Amino acid sequence: MHGLNISEFTGFIFLGALAAGFFGSMTGLGGGVIIVPLLTLIFGVDIRYAAGASLVSVIATSSGAAAAYVREGFSNIRVAMFLEVATTIGALSGAFLAARLQTSVISIIFGAVLLFSAYFSRKPPKNISGPEKTDRIAALLKMDSSYPAGGSFRHYNVAGVPAGFGIMYVAGVVSGLLGIGSGALKVLAMDRAMRLPFKVSTTTSNFMIGVTAAASAGVYLNRGYIDPALAMPVMLGVLTGSAIGARVLVKAQVRSIRLLFLAVLIVLAVEMIYNGVTGRL
Amino acid sequence: MANGRPAGEIKLDNIIGGVLRAGVLIAAVVVAAGGIYYLHKYGDLRPEYKFFRGEPSDLRSLTGIFKDALALRSRGIIQMGILVLVATPVARVALSVVAFIFERDYIYVLVTTLVLVLLILSLAGYRI
Numbered sequence: 307m308h309g310l311n312i313s314e315f316t317g318f319i320f321l322g323a324l325a326a327g328f329f330g331s332m333t334g335l336g337g338g339v340i341i342v343p344l345l346t347l348i349f350g351v352d353i354r355y356a357a358g359a360s361l362v363s364v365i366a367t368s369s370g371a372a373a374a375y376v377r378e379g380f381s382n383i384r385v386a387m388f389l390e391v392a393t394t395i396g397a398l399s400g401a402f403l404a405a406r407l408q409t410s411v412i413s414i415i416f417g418a419v420l421l422f423s424a425y426f427s428r429k430p431p432k433n434i435s436g437p438e439k440t441d442r443i444a445a446l447l448k449m450d451s452s453y454p455a456g457g458s459f460r461h462y463n464v465a466g467v468p469a470g471f472g473i474m475y476v477a478g479v480v481s482g483l484l485g486i487g488s489g490a491l492k493v494l495a496m497d498r499a500m501r502l503p504f505k506v507s508t509t510t511s512n513f514m515i516g517v518t519a520a521a522s523a524g525v526y527l528n529r530g531y532i533d534p535a536l537a538m539p540v541m542l543g544v545l546t547g548s549a550i551g552a553r554v555l556v557k558a559q560v561r562s563i564r565l566l567f568l569a570v571l572i573v574l575a576v577e578m579i580y581n582g583v584t585g586r587l
Numbered sequence: 588m589a590n591g592r593p594a595g596e597i598k599l600d601n602i603i604g605g606v607l608r609a610g611v612l613i614a615a616v617v618v619a620a621g622g623i624y625y626l627h628k629y630g631d632l633r634p635e636y637k638f639f640r641g642e643p644s645d646l647r648s649l650t651g652i653f654k655d656a657l658a659l660r661s662r663g664i665i666q667m668g669i670l671v672l673v674a675t676p677v678a679r680v681a682l683s684v685v686a687f688i689f690e691r692d693y694i695y696v697l698v699t700t701l702v703l704v705l706l707i708l709s710l711a712g713y714r715i
Contacts, residue, residue: 394709533642541614
């Protein structure tokens with residue numbers, strides 16, 4: 307991408323972010339995971355500026371989507387708020403680490419997280435109804451709730467709070483370190499550890515992503531990682547793309563698009579790791 | 588709860604949904620306006636993102652961003668829009684504190700306040 311002026315550079319980044327937002331929302335993987343590799347590998351941007359711009363776009367899509375989900379009544383606000391204690395502390399630790407680790411190390415970790423997200427997203431959802439018994443901590447914290455199902459509300463229990471809390475801390479660290487939403491890890495914590503119904507896990511995760519990212523954003527801003535001119539096309543592109551993606555959910559084609567997106571993720575992951583190991587990023 | 592959630596809860600959810608939507612919309616408009624102005628002024632220059640130098644100090648702090656935006660500097664306006672965006676989830680957490688106070692759910696008033704304090708400290712530039 308040599309020889310471009312700022313207008314052309316901004317235009318291309320907008321288009322790339324548009325595609326990332328479109329496929330990210332269509333596949334449910336989010337646009338953030340693809341923005342950092344796009345900016346670093348293709349546009350030659352330093353990984354810290356890339357993480358800053360990505361983080362801004364993550365907040366935008368999370369808040370945009372949460373506005374819709376909150377009304378439907380799927381998100382579990384109590385679970386979200388309690389776990390946000392873990393993700394915000396994690397995010398602050400991650401953003402703190404980002405300033406101390408070498409960019410090549412960050413790049414390798416990024417590749418590994420990408421591979422994990424791609425692998426994890428292949429697996430079908432596990433839970434429909436939640437665990438049979440509520441554990442003590444969940445009962446104390448009144449986490450049981452209900453979600454809309456076929457015209458009425460279905461009750462579910464919550465368990466595995468300590469494990470979920472621990473995984474959420476890690477999700478926060480990853481988010482603060484890499485500038486992504488780490489939705490895959492958040493869903494893992496709620497779906498596998500706390501065994502919430504899958505639709506509750508995904509919407510609650512989305513609800514939480516914005517808060518986690520806002521915690522890192524403060525640190526990123528103070529360290530000078532957020533460049534307004536770079537964040538501008540990324541944020542606007544991802545927002546537009548994900549808004550279109552949410553509307554064009556053509557069921558028949560989703561599977562093949564998903565596979566294509568996964569293939570792209572894997573290629574990018576390998577490339578990030580390779581560049582990290584050879585010290586080119 | 589066969590017949591769903593209490594009306595007050597749903598009303599608050601609607602307010603929270605509205606705040607989120609408005610926050611994103613205002614942020615996008617401000618960022619786009621600042622962006623167009625920025626491209627108009629500097630669009631012909633070369634981009635410089637290969638090497639990290641960090642943003643100038645005025646684009647790193649809340650007061651600096653306010654000053655730049657009020658002086659109608661293009662990058663300051665964009666950064667202001669980004670700040671509005673970052674403030675959106677913070678506002679959502681603040682509204683949740685209020686919601687839990689109304690519900691007299693004091694465990695969650697505490698939990699949510701803790702999250703809010705962490706967010707504010709991070710934005711205010713407190714180094715941990």
